Amino acid sequence: MRRLLFPRRGGRTCPEATNRRKSRAMSRRRRPWRRPNPRSSASPEPPPGAGGADDGVDHISGMPDAVLGDIISLLPIREGARTQTLASRWRHLWRSAPLNLDYYDLPAEGDLLIRLISQILSAHAGSGRRLCIPAHHLYHHPDTVYAWFRSAGLSNLQELEFCCASYPPALPAATASTFNLSSSLRLATFSQCCFPDGISETLHFPQLKQLTLECVSISEGSLYSFVSACPVLESMLISSCIGFSCIRICSPNLRTIGVRAGYQDKVKISIEDAPSLERLLQLNLIVGLDISIISAPNLETMGCHCYDDNSGFSFKGFPTLFPMVVHTVKTLSISVRPLSVDMVIDLMSCFPCLEKLYIQIRSLQGKNLWRRKHQSHIRCLDIRLKKVVLASYGGTKSQINFAMLFVLNAKMLELLRFEGPCCWGKEFIERQRRLLQLGKRASRGARFVFSQNTCLRKLQDIKHVRDLSVADPFEC
Numbered sequence: 001m002r003r004l005l006f007p008r009r010g011g012r013t014c015p016e017a018t019n020r021r022k023s024r025a026m027s028r029r030r031r032p033w034r035r036p037n038p039r040s041s042a043s044p045e046p047p048p049g050a051g052g053a054d055d056g057v058d059h060i061s062g063m064p065d066a067v068l069g070d071i072i073s074l075l076p077i078r079e080g081a082r083t084q085t086l087a088s089r090w091r092h093l094w095r096s097a098p099l100n101l102d103y104y105d106l107p108a109e110g111d112l113l114i115r116l117i118s119q120i121l122s123a124h125a126g127s128g129r130r131l132c133i134p135a136h137h138l139y140h141h142p143d144t145v146y147a148w149f150r151s152a153g154l155s156n157l158q159e160l161e162f163c164c165a166s167y168p169p170a171l172p173a174a175t176a177s178t179f180n181l182s183s184s185l186r187l188a189t190f191s192q193c194c195f196p197d198g199i200s201e202t203l204h205f206p207q208l209k210q211l212t213l214e215c216v217s218i219s220e221g222s223l224y225s226f227v228s229a230c231p232v233l234e235s236m237l238i239s240s241c242i243g244f245s246c247i248r249i250c251s252p253n254l255r256t257i258g259v260r261a262g263y264q265d266k267v268k269i270s271i272e273d274a275p276s277l278e279r280l281l282q283l284n285l286i287v288g289l290d291i292s293i294i295s296a297p298n299l300e301t302m303g304c305h306c307y308d309d310n311s312g313f314s315f316k317g318f319p320t321l322f323p324m325v326v327h328t329v330k331t332l333s334i335s336v337r338p339l340s341v342d343m344v345i346d347l348m349s350c351f352p353c354l355e356k357l358y359i360q361i362r363s364l365q366g367k368n369l370w371r372r373k374h375q376s377h378i379r380c381l382d383i384r385l386k387k388v389v390l391a392s393y394g395g396t397k398s399q400i401n402f403a404m405l406f407v408l409n410a411k412m413l414e415l416l417r418f419e420g421p422c423c424w425g426k427e428f429i430e431r432q433r434r435l436l437q438l439g440k441r442a443s444r445g446a447r448f449v450f451s452q453n454t455c456l457r458k459l460q461d462i463k464h465v466r467d468l469s470v471a472d473p474f475e476c
Contacts, residue, residue, distance in 0.1 A: 058087075061089045061090070069096060070097070072094055073097050073099070073129045075100070076102065076105040077099075077100055077120070095123065096126040098126055098128065099126060099129055099130075099153050100129050101128075101133075103132060114137070114141055114144060117148065118144065118148070121151045121154065122151065122153075124152075125152060126153070127155045128154035129159065130160075130161075131148075131159070131161070132159075133162065133163070134163055134164075135190075136192065138162065138193065158184060158185065158187065160185055160189070161189040162193060163189065163191055182203070182204060183204070183206060185207065186208060187211075188212070189464070190213055190216055192216070194216070195219075197222055203225060203226060203229040205230045205233075206231065209234045210235045210466070211230060211233060211236045211237070212237045213239070214239045215241065216242075217241070217242050219244060220248075223243075224248050224250075227254075228250065228251075231252070231253070233253060233254050234256070234276075235254075235256045235257075235465050235468050235469060236254060237258045237259075237462075237465040238257075239258075239259075239260040240260060240262050241262075242262065245267065247270065249269070249272060249273075251274055256277075257279065257280050257281065258462060259281070259289060260283035261282075261284050266290065267289055269292070270292045271291075271293045271295070271299075273295050274295065276298060278298055278300050278301060279302075279468070281304070281468065282304055289305075291305075297328065300330050301473065302332050302333070303332055304474070305332075305333070305334050305335070306337075327352060328353070329354060330356065331354075331355065331474070332351060332358070335362055336361060336363075339398060339399060341401075344357075352382065353384060355384060355385060356388075356472075357387070357388050358474045361394075361399065383410045384412050385410045385412065386414045386415070387415045387417075388413065388415070390416075394420065395431075395432055400432070404436055407441050407448075410442055411442045415447050416446060417448075417449045417451065418448070418451070419452065420450070421452070423452055424450055
């Protein structure tokens with residue numbers, strides 16, 4: 001019986017079983033198709049307002065106008081204007097949203113750009129958030145620019161940027177009309193402008209937190225007044241400016257200063273009273289700064305400072321006059337020509353709490369034989385370095401002797417990174433590890449990394465005051 005009902009594969013089939021299968025197939029063909037009932041599905045219905053993928057409800061348009069306006073203000077101006085075509089709900093939002101007007105986003109140049117900006121400002125009824133225009137418009141179209149500042153579209157402007165364009169610097173004179181929005185500004189960039197001495201008495205920026213002066217002509221007294229007129233200033237970038245030989249800093253809230261001196265100028269910076277200052281950055285590897293620090297009790301980061309055999313460092317007051325400042329510095333970046341162990345030992349004496357040291361090697365000269373000359377002195381030093389980066393490392397005998405100073409004496413070292421101009425082969429790295437005597441390292445947990453010049457940040461990349469706010473200014 002079992003063999004008749006369940007025949008083996010390849011055997012003969014029972015006639016009754018064959019007839020039953022045929023009848024089931026015919027019944028399925030004749031059965032009419034019915035639409036499935038969604039309520040009989042095994043999966044439960046989503047609760048009301050769950051927002052499924054295909055519910056077709058526009059949840060964004062249900063937000064308040066103020067929230068949608070803030071979203072639109074973060075978009076480029078062309079994209080923000082296009083939101084008027086999304087739906088009738090969005091038609092009025094762009095005209096009343098905070099204005100983000102950047103000439104880079106506009107498809108126009110010259111006089112056509114001037115007319116287009118005027119049309120946008122006349123049609124816009126909301127307050128201003130950001131205005132970015134070429135600085136040369138102050139020189140060629142001063143009346144038009146001053147009319148823009150008086151328009152309702154720029155009321156309560158928060159960010160104002162006069163950018164360097166491709167035109168030669170015209171150095172237009174800024175007047176009091178340029179700053180009729182100064183009470184609301186939080187970020188200001190002035191490029192290719194000339195500040196007359198008389199205007200410094202009228203300046204007042206009660207809410208300005210970020211300031212950039214680039215290719216600006218300003219006297220020493222006006223610069224001091226400019227900074228003093230910003231009581232809540234936190235970040236300042238001074239790049240390639242002329243008209244002064246000294247930068248005097250007296251600011252209660254200033255936290256970061258970046259200075260890029262011109263290639264022909266020797267600039268002195270005097271930190272007279274900066275209780276909140278945390279970073280002092282020199283952004284030019286060729287021309288150094290003459291630095292004088294009187295009071296900066298919270299200074300933690302300095303660089304990139306130049307060193308050479310003839311003049312050494314341009315620090316004033318180190319190490320004995322201001323020990324409170326020296327003991328706070330934890331991160332330092334230096335540019336060295338030539339590489340010198342004597343220089344590092346002096347730094348360890350000046351900055352005993354230093355934890356990160358970035359060294360840009362600019363010369364292959366020197367021998368750096370330190371064991372006979374400094375062995376007894378090095379034993380007395382408490383080297384607290386945790387991270388050392390040697391940029392433009394070539395693996396020469398002089399550089400190996402220099403690096404061994406950290407390998408054999410830095411007991412708290414966590415990372416020593418060698419950055420070269422090209423990708424090294426396996427044989428080169430193994431030879432370097434052998435010559436550096438890594439097996440005798442003072443810190444057993446230290447890591448030694450060989451890489452290309454991709455990690456150390458280039459100072460020329462710092463072009464905006466916002467670039468000064470990164471966690472580590474010397475890392476990409």
